[in-house]
Amino acid sequence: MDQGIDLQQTFIQSLMDLGLPAGAAKTVWMPLPMLLMIIGATVGVLVSVWLERKISAAVQQRVGPEFIGPLGVLAPVADGLKLIFKEDTVPAKADPLLFTLGPVIVVIPVFLSYLIVPFGQNLIVTNVGMGVFVWIALSSVVPIGLLMSGYASNNKYALLGGLRAAAQSISYEIPLALAVMAIVLMSNSLSTIDIVNQQSGYGILGWNIWRQPIGFVIFWIAALAECERIPFDLPEAEEELVAGYQTEYSGMKFALFYLGSYVNLVLSALMVAVLYLGGWELPIPTALIANWLGVGETNAWLEIVGASLGITMTLLKAYFLVFTAILLRWTVPRVRIDQLLDLGWKFLLPISLVNLLVTAALKIAFPGAFGG
Amino acid sequence: MLKFLKQVGDYAKETVQAAKYIGQGLAVTFDHMRRRPVTVQYPYEKLIPSERFRGRIHFEFDKCISCEVCVRVCPINLPVVDWEFNPATKKKQLSHYSIDFGVCIFCGNCVEYCPTNCLSMTEEYELAVYDRHELNYDSVALGRLPYKVTDDPMVTALREFLYLPEGVMEPHNLPTNARRAGQRPEEILAQDLAQQVAQEEK
Numbered sequence: 001m002d003q004g005i006d007l008q009q010t011f012i013q014s015l016m017d018l019g020l021p022a023g024a025a026k027t028v029w030m031p032l033p034m035l036l037m038i039i040g041a042t043v044g045v046l047v048s049v050w051l052e053r054k055i056s057a058a059v060q061q062r063v064g065p066e067f068i069g070p071l072g073v074l075a076p077v078a079d080g081l082k083l084i085f086k087e088d089t090v091p092a093k094a095d096p097l098l099f100t101l102g103p104v105i106v107v108i109p110v111f112l113s114y115l116i117v118p119f120g121q122n123l124i125v126t127n128v129g130m131g132v133f134v135w136i137a138l139s140s141v142v143p144i145g146l147l148m149s150g151y152a153s154n155n156k157y158a159l160l161g162g163l164r165a166a167a168q169s170i171s172y173e174i175p176l177a178l179a180v181m182a183i184v185l186m187s188n189s190l191s192t193i194d195i196v197n198q199q200s201g202y203g204i205l206g207w208n209i210w211r212q213p214i215g216f217v218i219f220w221i222a223a224l225a226e227c228e229r230i231p232f233d234l235p236e237a238e239e240e241l242v243a244g245y246q247t248e249y250s251g252m253k254f255a256l257f258y259l260g261s262y263v264n265l266v267l268s269a270l271m272v273a274v275l276y277l278g279g280w281e282l283p284i285p286t287a288l289i290a291n292w293l294g295v296g297e298t299n300a301w302l303e304i305v306g307a308s309l310g311i312t313m314t315l316l317k318a319y320f321l322v323f324t325a326i327l328l329r330w331t332v333p334r335v336r337i338d339q340l341l342d343l344g345w346k347f348l349l350p351i352s353l354v355n356l357l358v359t360a361a362l363k364i365a366f367p368g369a370f371g372g
Numbered sequence: 373m374l375k376f377l378k379q380v381g382d383y384a385k386e387t388v389q390a391a392k393y394i395g396q397g398l399a400v401t402f403d404h405m406r407r408r409p410v411t412v413q414y415p416y417e418k419l420i421p422s423e424r425f426r427g428r429i430h431f432e433f434d435k436c437i438s439c440e441v442c443v444r445v446c447p448i449n450l451p452v453v454d455w456e457f458n459p460a461t462k463k464k465q466l467s468h469y470s471i472d473f474g475v476c477i478f479c480g481n482c483v484e485y486c487p488t489n490c491l492s493m494t495e496e497y498e499l500a501v502y503d504r505h506e507l508n509y510d511s512v513a514l515g516r517l518p519y520k521v522t523d524d525p526m527v528t529a530l531r532e533f534l535y536l537p538e539g540v541m542e543p544h545n546l547p548t549n550a551r552r553a554g555q556r557p558e559e560i561l562a563q564d565l566a567q568q569v570a571q572e573e574k
Contacts, residue, residue: 058405063413331397347387 006122008033033125037114045262048322049076052262055323059330083255091248095152102149103249103256109138110263117270118192120280120310131191132180135271136173139226142264143169146235149257150245161244164337165235168225171344172232176222178352179215182359183208183275186371196279198371204283209276211370214355216276218348220321223268225344227261230329234337265322273317280310408542417528418521420535421495423557426478428496429471431514435490438464442482442491450476471514473499474507494518 008029015025050065050073057064065072090096113135118124128134143166150162184190186208187198199206209216225232236244246257273279282289290302335343363370412419421427438455454468483491496518501507521529530543531552538553540546555563 055405057409059401061404061407061410063409063411327398327401328394331401332394 044266046076055326086251088251093154098152105145107260109141153248157242161235172222172225175348175352179219199278203285207278227265231332269318269321277317432490435488445481445485469511472508474504
């Protein structure tokens with residue numbers, strides 16, 4: 001397999017040519033992709049907040065933010081600035097340490113999960129062998145933070161919201177993991193890079209969504225539940241619980257929750273794009289394009305264009321899923337807590353188990369098509 | 373075994389149906405995205421108030437006979453009528469008249485009962501001020517006529533839903549001579565008159 005552009009190797013090599021030792025060169029390199037990813041994730045949040053407001057407006061036949069920057073693109077920035085300048089209050093009877101720690105524990109794992117999101121063959125912060133599993137493990141840390149903030153707020157609504165969030169996360173983690181497991185079974189690897197590579201070669205036809213349609217639906221439903229998006233936004237159901245675990249929060253601490261929820265949404269969309277929609281792959285195989293253009297697959301220009309196209313493709317796929325999430329928000333009503341748990345335990349769990357078993361059987365029966 | 377299979381089949385059918393309904397719902401919301409916003413973009417677009425709109429009250433000082441009927445019919449006795457008896461003319465002489473629009477509920481009773489028609493409702497509704505006492509209009513302020521929306525070059529005046537031609541939902545880009553649905557007031561009046569004349573002839 002052709003390695004393509006490897007910025008890390010080139011960067012380290014050039015520093016070593018300048019006389020730096022190998023370790024130092026790597027240390028200089030390491031913060032760069034991390035910073036880039038944090039900035040990218042934050043900008044992604046701004047974009048999705050803007051999309052949320054614009055698409056919501058369009059669905060309701062409104063205009064939405066219009067005068068804060070062209071087409072209102074600065075609206076989320078204004079929101080953020082407002083939250084930064086707001087007074088940061090801690091309720092008198094709350095536990096100040098846990099109250100502060102809660103939002104931090106919610107946000108950090110979500111940002112950490114960006115570690116394993118690939119935008120290209122080498123465009124990834126680090127290619128962990130455990131890949132998707134890291135993401136699943138990190139996402140189970142989030143409910144602890146939610147529970148902590150709900151409990152520390154010393155408010156009945158916050159406590160109920162926190163408890164609901166924990167219950168919801170636990171019941172949807174399992175179908176999510178089982179759906180991922182079916183994918184892992186087919187690609188023989190937990191690494192996100194390997195999962196995308198296994199889908200490449202046949203363009204749109206090779207994507208996992210065709211081999212795992214049920215898994216795709218399960219995964220997206222479970223991911224929406226993990227993000228607490230509308231059909232499953234019980235933890236912050238404003239009609240019942242004021243704002244759930246966020247009730248007592250204001251200023252920067254609330255901003256962290258807000259940021260965390262949108263980062264999580266974009267992250268889930270990115271994971272769906274990587275696991276089911278072929279990640280950075282184009283709908284037409286790259287080899288075919290190279291053939292049409294009459295250049296080799298290792299052509300420098302083709303690789304640069306391909307890398308930027310890959311990033312675009314990943315983001316396009318992810319934002320298409322964000323769009324469906326927003327559309328779904330204005331289409332379906334919120335489920336009741338018992339319906340939520342029913343859906344998680346009595347529907348998604350058995351179906352994802354069956355899906356896993358069928359995938360395993362198919363893998364034995366047709367090793368060619370299902371990654372033997 | 374068969375019963376179990378039937379249960380599974382029913383369950384699957386229900387699931388498919390639920391998915392179908394969600395799909396239909398998504399189609400509806402998706403379709404709404406391509407429609408033009410129905411909102412009135414307020415400072416740039418304004419609705420033309422209807423002819424029976426109950427806005428700020430207009431007062432004609434010279435017509436007023438200081439009878440204080442407006443005060444008596446007002447639910448909270450709001451209008452302040454300051455008059456003095458003029459012995460020379462043997463008439464009440466009005467010196468000040470004021471209505472506080474911060475308290476007024478725009479019920480229109482005063483307009484309804486004024487014997488000399490010196491009170492009337494205008495189409496002005498933009499009464500925002502920084503100090504609530506500014507809403508206490510004296511006779512000079514009450515005598516001002518509001519600016520018409522249709523005359524304002526900064527504003528796109530839009531017709532209200534009821535004043536659109538039949539079947540038209542969109543107030544934008546309407547030809548100026550487009551007739552509203554149904555009969556116009558003067559036509560109804562003419563019809564009534566014709567009927568009266570016909571009855572009298574009988």
